[in-house]
Amino acid sequence: MTPLTTDQRDLLDLVRSYAGGRLAPRAAEDERAGVFPRDLLAELGSMDLMGLPFPEELGGSGQPYGVYLRVVEELARAFLSVGLSLSVHTLATWGVLTHAPAPLRDRVAHRMTAGEWLGAYSLSEPASGSDAASLSTRAVRDGDAYVVNGTKAWVTHAGEADFYLLLCRTDEHRTRGVSALYVPADTPGLSFAPPERKMGLRSSPTRQVRYDDARVPAAHLLGREGEGLGLALRALDSGRLGIAACAVGLAQCALEHAVAHARGREQFGRPIGDFQGVGFMLADMATRIAAARALYLEAAARRDAGDEHRSMAAMAKLFATDTAMAVTVDAVQVLGGYGYVTDYPVERLMREAKALQIVEGTNQIQRLVVSRGLLGNGSAVAGA
Numbered sequence: 224m225t226p227l228t229t230d231q232r233d234l235l236d237l238v239r240s241y242a243g244g245r246l247a248p249r250a251a252e253d254e255r256a257g258v259f260p261r262d263l264l265a266e267l268g269s270m271d272l273m274g275l276p277f278p279e280e281l282g283g284s285g286q287p288y289g290v291y292l293r294v295v296e297e298l299a300r301a302f303l304s305v306g307l308s309l310s311v312h313t314l315a316t317w318g319v320l321t322h323a324p325a326p327l328r329d330r331v332a333h334r335m336t337a338g339e340w341l342g343a344y345s346l347s348e349p350a351s352g353s354d355a356a357s358l359s360t361r362a363v364r365d366g367d368a369y370v371v372n373g374t375k376a377w378v379t380h381a382g383e384a385d386f387y388l389l390l391c392r393t394d395e396h397r398t399r400g401v402s403a404l405y406v407p408a409d410t411p412g413l414s415f416a417p418p419e420r421k422m423g424l425r426s427s428p429t430r431q432v433r434y435d436d437a438r439v440p441a442a443h444l445l446g447r448e449g450e451g452l453g454l455a456l457r458a459l460d461s462g463r464l465g466i467a468a469c470a471v472g473l474a475q476c477a478l479e480h481a482v483a484h485a486r487g488r489e490q491f492g493r494p495i496g497d498f499q500g501v502g503f504m505l506a507d508m509a510t511r512i513a514a515a516r517a518l519y520l521e522a523a524a525r526r527d528a529g530d531e532h533r534s535m536a537a538m539a540k541l542f543a544t545d546t547a548m549a550v551t552v553d554a555v556q557v558l559g560g561y562g563y564v565t566d567y568p569v570e571r572l573m574r575e576a577k578a579l580q581i582v583e584g585t586n587q588i589q590r591l592v593v594s595r596g597l598l599g600n601g602s603a604v605a606g607a
């Protein structure tokens with residue numbers, strides 16, 4: 224892991240203080256009311272935080288991926304839905320900017336990296352989740368456009384996004400028949416189902432998107448026809464690191480609440496943290512978090528060096544999100560009855576952690592990616 228420069232340290236200090244002052248006070252109420260904090264994302268844009276890992280010529284900040292991930296961690300520590308939004312936006316933007324034809328890329332890049340336009344990544348369907356290659360949304364070429372029909376599911380930012388990175392079928396071949404399209408949100412033929420009623424992450428909108436004879440210009444094809452699944456998988460290699468960073472931020476937040484409670488709460492005439500049963504739980508929580516952080520930073524360093532990082536990104540996502548689940552469950556335990564009620568944030572953090580074990584490939588799928596890497600039989604497994 225490369226040491227941070229002074230400028231990068233200053234950036235992280237700035238983000239930490241902004242997140243503590245602006246995001247953390249909003250999290251509980253926005254999550255309770257199901258408010259999507261688009262205003263906060265606009266603020267991130269005005270602070271040049273929505274395009275951190277993209278090249279400067281495309282309007283980004285040219286930061287190493289590890290620095291971008293640390294920013295995601297700080298945001299998620301204060302308000303997970305905001306950290307997740309930045310991660311999903313980066314996932315969609317990466318797919319477009321690295322594969323769009325130059326005229327399209329140059330037309331859209333700066334608005335994406337400035338955060339003026341918000342992105343969504345659309346791989347999953349009602350009947351196609353972990354088995355992403357089974358997707359059935361169809362794009363049929365008609366003159367200078369593709370006519371798209373089908374239903375995409377579980378789309379984070381659906382109805383709020385300005386553009387969609389759409390994975391769809393242009394040919395019958397299971398894997399080489401999948402293509403990627405850039406779809407502006409105002410394309411006629413798009414419609415949105417009501418938001419999913421989720422157990423947590425209610426500030427992060429998740430909806431189905433329906434395509435009814437939606438005409439998407441052929442010039443919006445990303446890469447070549449049939450290359451969509453590879454694009455989707457490469458995008459997920461990076462996106463999963465964003466989810467790992469979100470998980471570490473969430474777990475860190477839970478640990479801090481648990482430590483504060485263990486210091487302040489007295490039973491048997493002593494702070495409960497003095498009991499080894501509680502103190503050791505806190506020590507285990509902190510150790511797991513440090514290991515998860517080190518793993519995502521190591522994967523990011525490999526990515527920045529241009530080295531193979533698919534397996535390590537899957538390990539980071541797997542380990543960090545399992546850590547977030549375990550740490551938030553333990554945080555509820557440390558708070559006792561107070562952990563189980565909505566007056567304190569740790570029950571919300573526990574509900575939020577569960578989603579991270581599912582999104583961008585369930586943790587079973589991460590184990591498949593890692594084991595196939597070990598055994599050398601790495602066929603396409605995705606699961607957005």
Ligand SMILES: Cc1cc2nc3c(=O)[nH]c(=O)nc-3n(C[C@H](O)[C@H](O)[C@H](O)COP(=O)(O)OP(=O)(O)OC[C@H]3O[C@@H](n4cnc5c(N)ncnc54)[C@H](O)[C@@H]3O)c2cc1C
Pocket residue numbers: 311343344345346347351352353354376377378379380421424429578581582583584585586587588591605606607
């Ligand atoms: C809050 C939220 C946000 C999301 N955002 C997006 C988004 O923005 N874009 C998008 O495209 N998708 C998104 N998703 C969808 C998410 O990626 C899928 O839910 C996930 O990939 C799993 O697919 P599934 O739900 O269809 O479950 P299934 O694939 O049906 O899996 C069900 C269970 O079977 C297990 N399983 C399946 N296959 C195997 C196997 N081969 N080996 C072992 N176990 C297996 C899974 O691990 C899981 O436990 C989101 C989901 C949620 C909950």
